[in-house]
Amino acid sequence: MSSPQPSPPQETPRSRWLAQRQQLLEDGAALHVLLKKANGAGEHLLVIEIGEAALAGGKIADRVPILQQMGRALAVLGSSNEARILLGEIKTGRADDAETLGLLARVGKDLAAAAATPAERLVFLREAQQYYESGYRHAMAASDRGGAAYCGVNAAALAVLIDDVDLAHELALSTLEQAAGDDGYYGVATRAEASMILGKNADAEVLYQAAATLAAAENRWADLASTRTQCRELSLKLHGRRDHVDAAFPCGAVAVISAESLKADQTELEPELSADVERRVSEWAATHSVRSVFSGARPGWDLTVLEKLQDSGVETHLILPCTVERFVELVLMPKGAGWAERFESVRAKSVSVTILHEISTADPADGVEFTERMIAARGALLANHLGFALRALLISEQLSNTSARLWTQANLALHVIHPENPALDGAPDKDAKAEPVPFARALKPASAKPKVAVCAILLLNFPKYSAMSDDDFTRFQTDVLGIIATKLALSECPPINRQGFGGNYLLVFDQLFPAAAMALSLIEALRLQNDNAVFQPSICLHAGPVWQMINPILNLYAHEGAAITRAAALAGGLPAGVVYATETFTALSALESLRGVRFEHAGISVVDGYGDRLFRVHST
Structure with missing residues (x-):
C-alpha cells in the first residue's frame, strides 16, 4: 500500500498578502476579497495592516470597502470607538448601504457587551438593532438579498434581546425568504438563526450543524465563533440556557x-x-x-x-x-x-x-x-x-x-x-x-552574562520636562514624584526595580497586571492633582527579556536591555495623559487573563525606522 501523500500547502490570507502585495495594492476588488477572507479567518490585525497600506498607497479608487473591513476588524478587537471613527469616514452617500450600517450595529453590540449597567446595555442594544433594521430596509429597497439576510437576521436577534418578539418574528420570516437557496456559509447560518428565533428548534440545530461543517471545510473558525456566540445569547434568552444547541458546533x-x-x-x-x-x-x-x-x-x-x-x-x-x-x-x-x-x-x-x-x-x-x-x-x-x-x-x-x-x-x-x-x-x-x-x-555554565528574566516594563516620560521653570521643578518634586512615590509605597505588588533620571522613570514588574494597574492608577492620580500639562506623563507598557545586573557606576541593582530602550523610545513619542501598551504586552496579557483592563487598538508608532502596533489601555 502506498503511503498517503502530504496535503498541499493551503494558501492563507497572510501568505497571499506577502506573495502578491504590489498587485493587491492596485486591485481594489481583489484586496476587498482578501480582507473579507482574513476577517473570516480571525486575522484581524492583518486586516488593519493591509488596510493601512492600501489607504496610504492611494491607488484604490473606492476606499469604502477597505474602510468597512477595517471597521469590522477593529470592532472585533474591541476598539469600538476607533471603529466608529473609521466608519464615519465613509461618505454620506455611501453610509446607507447594508454593510456599513451592519458594521455600525456591530460596534453598538460590542459597546453593549462592555456596558457598566443593564440600562446602559439596553440603550446600546436598541441603537444596534435600529442600525441593523435600517440596513435591512435599505438592502430590501436595493434588491440586495445578501445584505437583507445579514442585517435582517441580526435585527431579528437583537429584537429578541430587547423583548420585541413581534418584530423579531417579522424580520426572521423575511430573512428566511431572502436567504433561501443560499447554500454558502452565511446563507446556512442565517437560516439557522432565523429558525431558532421562530421556534423551529429542530430545523435550527440541523442548519447550525451544516454551517459548522462548511466553516470547518473553509477554515472559517472566526465566523463560526461569531455565529456560536450569538446562538448562545439567543438560547439563553429563549430557553434559559446558553448550551441549548452547543452539540451542533464542533469542539476544537x-x-x-x-x-x-x-x-x-x-x-x-x-x-x-x-x-x-x-x-x-x-x-x-x-x-x-x-x-x-x-x-x-x-x-x-x-x-x-x-x-x-x-x-x-x-x-x-x-x-x-x-x-x-x-x-x-x-x-x-x-x-x-x-x-x-x-x-x-x-x-x-x-x-x-x-x-x-x-x-x-x-x-x-x-x-x-x-x-x-x-x-x-x-x-x-x-x-x-x-x-x-x-x-x-x-x-x-x-x-x-x-x-x-x-x-x-x-x-x-x-x-x-x-x-x-x-x-x-x-x-x-x-x-x-x-x-x-x-x-x-x-543558561550557559561557562558564561559570565547577567541573568535574563521576562519582565513587564512601565516607562514614564514627561515630555515637557526640559521646558520646566525653577518653580515647576519644586512642584514636580511634590505634586508628581511625591504622588508616584506614594502610589508605589502603598502598592500590594510594587515593582521589583525602579530607575529614573530627569524626565524618564522606569518601573520593572515581574507580572503584567501590577504594571497595568499601576500605570492606570498613576495617570489618573496625576490628572486629578495637576491641571498643568507640564506635569502629565506619557506612559508606555511593554514586556520582554531584560538583563538583571549591578550598575558599576551607581553600585545599584539595575535592569537593562533592548526591551527597555524600545519602551523608552516609544514613550518619548506618545501623547501625554494616556496609557499605551505594545502588542507584545497586550498579547502576553491573554496568558495572565488580566481582569479590569481593556485594550483598544491605537495604530502603529514608527520610531527609529521600526513600527510597533500600540493599544490604548483603559480600566473597566
Whole structure:
C-alpha cells in the first residue's frame, strides 16, 4: 500500500498578502476579497495592516470597502470607538448601504457587551438593532438579498434581546425568504438563526450543524465563533440556557508546543524514534481536535512535529526570537543545511510568523523563556477568540528542557510526550519535585552574562520636562514624584526595580497586571492633582527579556536591555495623559487573563525606522 501523500500547502490570507502585495495594492476588488477572507479567518490585525497600506498607497479608487473591513476588524478587537471613527469616514452617500450600517450595529453590540449597567446595555442594544433594521430596509429597497439576510437576521436577534418578539418574528420570516437557496456559509447560518428565533428548534440545530461543517471545510473558525456566540445569547434568552444547541458546533482546540531541541552533539533525530513520536503527536492532536498550533521552530522536535501537523491539515503559527536571517544563521545552520531547508518549507506553509525582536543582536538562546511565553500568549488569544480550548504539548525526556514550569503556572492543560519512554506519556505528575531552573537550556555554565528574566516594563516620560521653570521643578518634586512615590509605597505588588533620571522613570514588574494597574492608577492620580500639562506623563507598557545586573557606576541593582530602550523610545513619542501598551504586552496579557483592563487598538508608532502596533489601555 502506498503511503498517503502530504496535503498541499493551503494558501492563507497572510501568505497571499506577502506573495502578491504590489498587485493587491492596485486591485481594489481583489484586496476587498482578501480582507473579507482574513476577517473570516480571525486575522484581524492583518486586516488593519493591509488596510493601512492600501489607504496610504492611494491607488484604490473606492476606499469604502477597505474602510468597512477595517471597521469590522477593529470592532472585533474591541476598539469600538476607533471603529466608529473609521466608519464615519465613509461618505454620506455611501453610509446607507447594508454593510456599513451592519458594521455600525456591530460596534453598538460590542459597546453593549462592555456596558457598566443593564440600562446602559439596553440603550446600546436598541441603537444596534435600529442600525441593523435600517440596513435591512435599505438592502430590501436595493434588491440586495445578501445584505437583507445579514442585517435582517441580526435585527431579528437583537429584537429578541430587547423583548420585541413581534418584530423579531417579522424580520426572521423575511430573512428566511431572502436567504433561501443560499447554500454558502452565511446563507446556512442565517437560516439557522432565523429558525431558532421562530421556534423551529429542530430545523435550527440541523442548519447550525451544516454551517459548522462548511466553516470547518473553509477554515472559517472566526465566523463560526461569531455565529456560536450569538446562538448562545439567543438560547439563553429563549430557553434559559446558553448550551441549548452547543452539540451542533464542533469542539476544537488551539495547541501550544514546547519541545526539547537537539543536544549539543546531535545533528539528526533517530528515524524510527521520530516516526513513533510523530504518530503519538498525531493521535494527541486528533483526540483533542487541534485546529491550530503555535510553536517555535528549532531543529529537532519543533520542526519535525510541525511538518507532521501541517501534513494533517493543522494550521501552524511560528514564533521566532529574532529575524529569520539570524535564526537560520545562529540556530539552524550549526545543525546542518537540511534543517534550514526544512524550516523554510514549514515557514512557507505557516499561517503566520511572528518575529519578537526585529532589531535585537542578542543570542536567540537568551530569549527562550520570552519566546515560549509568547507562544502560549498567542495561542491563548486565538483560543479565546474562537471559543476553543487551549492545550499545551511538551516533548522531552526532562521537563526542565521545556516550558513546563511556566505553563503550569499559567494553568494550561499539559500533555507530555517522552520520546524514548512512551509509558510515561500523559499529564505531568503534579507531585513531582519542581525543577530548580525552569529554562536550564538557556543558561550557559561557562558564561559570565547577567541573568535574563521576562519582565513587564512601565516607562514614564514627561515630555515637557526640559521646558520646566525653577518653580515647576519644586512642584514636580511634590505634586508628581511625591504622588508616584506614594502610589508605589502603598502598592500590594510594587515593582521589583525602579530607575529614573530627569524626565524618564522606569518601573520593572515581574507580572503584567501590577504594571497595568499601576500605570492606570498613576495617570489618573496625576490628572486629578495637576491641571498643568507640564506635569502629565506619557506612559508606555511593554514586556520582554531584560538583563538583571549591578550598575558599576551607581553600585545599584539595575535592569537593562533592548526591551527597555524600545519602551523608552516609544514613550518619548506618545501623547501625554494616556496609557499605551505594545502588542507584545497586550498579547502576553491573554496568558495572565488580566481582569479590569481593556485594550483598544491605537495604530502603529514608527520610531527609529521600526513600527510597533500600540493599544490604548483603559480600566473597566
